[in-house]
Every structure is written in C-alpha cells, then in structure tokens.
Amino acid sequence: MVRPEDHVFVIFGASGDLTKRMIVPALYSLFVQNLLPEKFALLGVSRTEFSDDTFRQKMKEALTEFKVTDDLSKIDEFLKTIFYLSIDPKNIVAYSSLEEKINNLRTNNNIGGNAIYYLSTPPNLYSVIPRNLASYGLNKQGNGWKRLIIEKPFGYDLESAEKLKNDLMQSWTEEQLFRIDHYLGKETVQNLLVTRFSNGIFEPLWNRNYINHVEVTSSESIGVEERGGYYESSGAMRDMIQNHLLQVVGLTAMEPPTSLEPSAIRNEILKVFQALRPIKPEEIKDVAIRGQYIASKIKGEEIKGYREEKGVNPESITETYAALKFYIDNWRWGGIPFYVRSGKRLPTRVSEVVIHFKKTPHFLFSTNGNTNANNQLVLRIQPDEGVLLKFGMKIPGTGFDVQTVNMDFHYSDLTSVRIPTAYERLIYDSMKGDSTLFARTDEVMAAWKFLMPVLDAWKNDESIPLYGYPAGTWGPERADELIEGINTTWRYPCKNLADDGVYCEL
Ligand code: BG6
Numbered sequence: 067m068v069r070p071e072d073h074v075f076v077i078f079g080a081s082g083d084l085t086k087r088m089i090v091p092a093l094y095s096l097f098v099q100n101l102l103p104e105k106f107a108l109l110g111v112s113r114t115e116f117s118d119d120t121f122r123q124k125m126k127e128a129l130t131e132f133k134v135t136d137d138l139s140k141i142d143e144f145l146k147t148i149f150y151l152s153i154d155p156k157n158i159v160a161y162s163s164l165e166e167k168i169n170n171l172r173t174n175n176n177i178g179g180n181a182i183y184y185l186s187t188p189p190n191l192y193s194v195i196p197r198n199l200a201s202y203g204l205n206k207q208g209n210g211w212k213r214l215i216i217e218k219p220f221g222y223d224l225e226s227a228e229k230l231k232n233d234l235m236q237s238w239t240e241e242q243l244f245r246i247d248h249y250l251g252k253e254t255v256q257n258l259l260v261t262r263f264s265n266g267i268f269e270p271l272w273n274r275n276y277i278n279h280v281e282v283t284s285s286e287s288i289g290v291e292e293r294g295g296y297y298e299s300s301g302a303m304r305d306m307i308q309n310h311l312l313q314v315v316g317l318t319a320m321e322p323p324t325s326l327e328p329s330a331i332r333n334e335i336l337k338v339f340q341a342l343r344p345i346k347p348e349e350i351k352d353v354a355i356r357g358q359y360i361a362s363k364i365k366g367e368e369i370k371g372y373r374e375e376k377g378v379n380p381e382s383i384t385e386t387y388a389a390l391k392f393y394i395d396n397w398r399w400g401g402i403p404f405y406v407r408s409g410k411r412l413p414t415r416v417s418e419v420v421i422h423f424k425k426t427p428h429f430l431f432s433t434n435g436n437t438n439a440n441n442q443l444v445l446r447i448q449p450d451e452g453v454l455l456k457f458g459m460k461i462p463g464t465g466f467d468v469q470t471v472n473m474d475f476h477y478s479d480l481t482s483v484r485i486p487t488a489y490e491r492l493i494y495d496s497m498k499g500d501s502t503l504f505a506r507t508d509e510v511m512a513a514w515k516f517l518m519p520v521l522d523a524w525k526n527d528e529s530i531p532l533y534g535y536p537a538g539t540w541g542p543e544r545a546d547e548l549i550e551g552i553n554t555t556w557r558y559p560c561k562n563l564a565d566d567g568v569y570c571e572l
Pocket of ligand 1: 248284286
C-alpha cells in the first residue's frame with residue numbers, strides 16, 4: 067500500500083457526529099499505518115466557533131472514545147495536521163476566508179494544489195457547498211486534483227436525486243465525485259467478489275440452475291436513537307435498502323467484471339440494477355412489507371415504540387422495517403426470487419447474504435421424517451464476519467438419517483489480521499482516486515427508479531398495511547409469507563428476544 071499524493075482534506079460539518087465517530091478515527095488509523103500523504107493538512111469547517119486548539123482537543127477526545135486502532139501513541143503528532151475554520155457554508159462570501167485558509171495551509175506545509183472536500187453535513191447542503199466552492203474556483207483541477215466526497219442520502223426520491231445530480235454536474239465531473247456507501251467499504255462485502263471470482267467451486271453454481279433463492283438481511287438491534295428527526299424523512303427502505311442492500315445485491319448478482327478497474331465493476335453492478343424487474347402497483351402489497359416497532363419489554367427493560375422516540379411524529383407512518391421480493395430479469399437469474407429485509411429494533415445486529423441452493427432432484431434419504439439437506443452458503447458481513455456452508459451429513463447409526471451441519475470460517479480466527487473499518491478503506495481509496503467502491507450516479511438513479519413505485523404507494527395508499535412489531539422481534543410475521551415455498555422462511559440467526567433471550571445459531 068502506497069501513500070497517497072499530498073493534499074488538503076477539508077471536512078464540512080466538522081463539529082458533527084460523523085466527523086468524530088468515523089472520519090477522524092479513520093484518518094488517524096491511516097496516519098498510524100503511514101498511509102496518509104507525506105504532506106497533509108486536515109481542515110475542519112463548520113459554523114460552531116472553535117479555535118484550532120479547541121477543535122484538536124475535541125478530536126483528541128473522540129480518538130480515545132471511538133478508537134479504531136489500539137495504537138494511541140501518535141495522537142499528538144496527528145493533531146498537528148489538524149486545523150479549523152468557522153464559517154456558515156451557506157454564505158458564499160465566507161468562501162473567501164476558506165480559500166485564504168486553504169492557501170495558507172498549502173504555503174505553510176508545502177502542499178500542492180490537490181484537495182478533497184468531504185461533505186459530512188445535512189443533505190440540504192449537498193448542492194450549496196459544491197456550488198459555493200466552484201464560485202471561488204476551488205473545484206478547478208488545473209493545479210492539482212479536486213475531489214468531493216458525499217455521504218448518503220443521495221436525494222430523497224428519483225426527482226430530488228436528479229436535481230442533485232444536475233446541480234453537482236454544473237461544476238463538478240463524475241470523476242471528481244465519491245459517493246460513500248459505507249457498505250462497499252466493508253471487507254466482507256468486498257469478499258463477495260473474492261468468494262465468487264477466485265474460487266472455481268462456487269461460480270459454476272452461481273445461477274438459476276442451482277440456486278433457489280437469495281436472501282440479503284441487515285438487521286439492527288438498536289432503535290433510531292438520537293436520529294428520529296432524520297429517520298422520519300427516511301425510513302428503512304430509503305435508509306438501508308435503496309443504497310447499502312441494493313449494492314450488496316449488485317455484487318452478489320453481477321457478471322464477472324473484465325478487470326478490477328472501477329468502471330468494469332461499476333458497469334456490471336449497473337447492469338444488475340437495469341435488469342431489476344419493475345414492480346407493478348398492483349403487486350406492491352404482496353411483494354413489499356413494511357413495519358414499525360412498537361413498545362415492548364426486552365430482558366425486563368421497557369423499550370419505547372418508534373412513535374415515542376425523540377423527534378418522531380406520534381402518528382408517524384415511517385417504516386422501521388422493510389422487506390422486499392423482486393426478480394432480476396437476465397440470463398443468469400431469470401425466475402429466481404431475491405429477498406431483502408432491513409429493520410431496527412430486531413433481536414440482533416447481523417448483516418448477511420444467504421444463497422439458498424436448490425434441493426437434490428430426488429429425496430433418497432427421506433426416512434424417519436428427515437429429508438435431504440438445505441444447502442446454504444451464508445456470507446456473513448457483520449458482526450461475526452465469515453463464511454458458513456451448510457450441508458447434509460449422515461447421522462451415525464443404522465439407517466440413513468441426514469442432519470444439516472456447518473462448515474464455518476470466522477475472520478476472527480485469523481488473529482494476526484485486523485479488519486480495517488469501512489471509512490478507512492473508503493477514505494484511503496478516495497485519496498488514491500480509486501472510485502471502485504463508491505456509488506456512481508447512474509447506479510444511484512437506477513436504484514431510485516426501481517424503488518419509486520413502492521415508496522410512492524407507501525406514501526399515498528393507506529390501504530397498504532403498516533404492521534406493528536414488538537421491539538426485539540424479527541419484524542412483521544407477514545414478511546415470512548413473502549418467501550416462496552413450503553416451510554421456507556427467512557434465516558433467523560437468533561430467536562426473538564421477546565421470547566426467551568438471545569440464542570444465536572450463527
Ligand atoms: C447507515 C444508516 O447508513 O447505516 C443507519 O443511516 C444504520 O440507520 C447504519 O444504522 C448501519 O450501518 P452498519 O455499518 O452498522 O450496518
């Protein structure tokens with residue numbers, strides 16, 4: 067791994083949560099690994115008044131609270147690269163002091179013209195800041211590259227995403243844009259590509275002839291916490307499925323790319339999105355299930371329902387659980403259902419892809435009520451990162467009873483390997499100019515286009531139920547019926563917390 071070219075790294079929204087929880091800890095970890103440029107300055111920008119030193123002190127506290135590396139010995143050295151400027155990012159005039167501050171940092175630290183601007187701000191500033199930067203020529207690439215990192219959400223719907231795209235494209239090019247989808251930065255999500263394309267044994271089976279259905283789950287045990295205000299304008303479908311889970315589907319379903327070039331991989335993901343079978347209005351109630359957590363008791367503790375959370379409308383119809391069934395109409399996947407689900411206040415935090423293989427054509431060993439095994443390949447994205455293969459084994463003794471057993475790999479068994487955080491990987495890649503693991507504009511648009519019928523129906527059609535589910539359970543029972551097949555349901559790695567405590571089968 068080589069050090070990126072020298073540059074100034076500007077974070078807008080520097081006094082916010084993401085900066086201290088994710089961005090600065092990731093930058094520090096890169097610093098410890100000697101993966102920041104030789105000449106580097108980090109400029110925090112936000113409205114709150116801080117001196118350079120107060121901001122450094124705040125970041126020092128954050129680095130111990132949200133540490134991603136055990137080596138804290140270099141914090142003081144790292145802090146010397148940090149500076150701060152207080153401006154109102156909406157105020158165009160203020161950008162002259164930004165320009166001046168950046169120029170000073172360049173001169174004092176002997177840094178050339180390269181710059182990254184990271185928008186860790188509320189989305190209503192995603193058009194304003196890039197426009198204001200451009201009006202001072204801070205986007206111009208003549209004397210060095212200029213890149214813009216944007217956090218999701220990329221729009222609220224197709225229309226607003228189009229508008230954002232047009233606003234950005236007025237003064238920035240696609241090559242300059244790095245849209246963070248932090249799922250793509252996860253090691254185990256990237257491992258999907260390696261599992262599929264570096265093993266001769268999986269890829270021949272990876273199609274409609276051998277796979278029965280594919281399941282992608284991302285469940286969280288936490289509720290909306292302090293983010294009720296944001297979540298009210300989002301919901302599970304926008305917050306998780308439109309971006310993270312569809313990207314995971316893209317990597318699971320794509321054709322082999324011709325190379326590891328950014329455009330080769332992103333083109334294949336786009337083709338998957340373009341092949342998503344449009345969902346017809348009349349089928350929405352059968353293929354898209356929404357739910358909202360209601361109050362319950364978990365291990366004796368009273369848990370609030372979503373409508374009682376801070377910042378949430380007491381009559382809110384925002385979904386905290388969404389499940390969707392869909393098809394990818396192409397040669398590889400024709401007729402094979404894909405199921406995705408995501409929810410808050412479910413029994414545990416787990417993200418995984420489950421490939422359910424077809425059963426054997428003939429049940430040879432169907433004695434004593436046992437049938438042939440359900441072969442599943444479980445690609446565990448988090449938290450217990452690894453790969454699990456389930457297959458049938460003979461139960462020792464007379465007869466031919468079959469039991470499903472696990473062949474299980476855990477990344478944690480590789481004790482010498484530290485899994486870098488998604489932000490570390492993505493920030494490093496953006497510094498190198500490698501956009502492979504960032505969402506491209508056309509992918510984002512295709513994802514919105516696919517989901518709009520569901521989002522519109524959920525907003526406008528009151529006859530589509532919003533199911534309540536007690537916090538700590540696996541969401542609405544109705545979602546079980548989405549999955550086709552007798553006795554077939556989602557994989558439940560843990561029982562409902564509301565039943566008898568956590569029991570993880572992982
Ligand atoms: C974010 C969502 O993008 O992803 C959050 O806005 C969610 O609501 C988070 O909690 C989940 O990320 P992870 O990495 O914990 O699965």
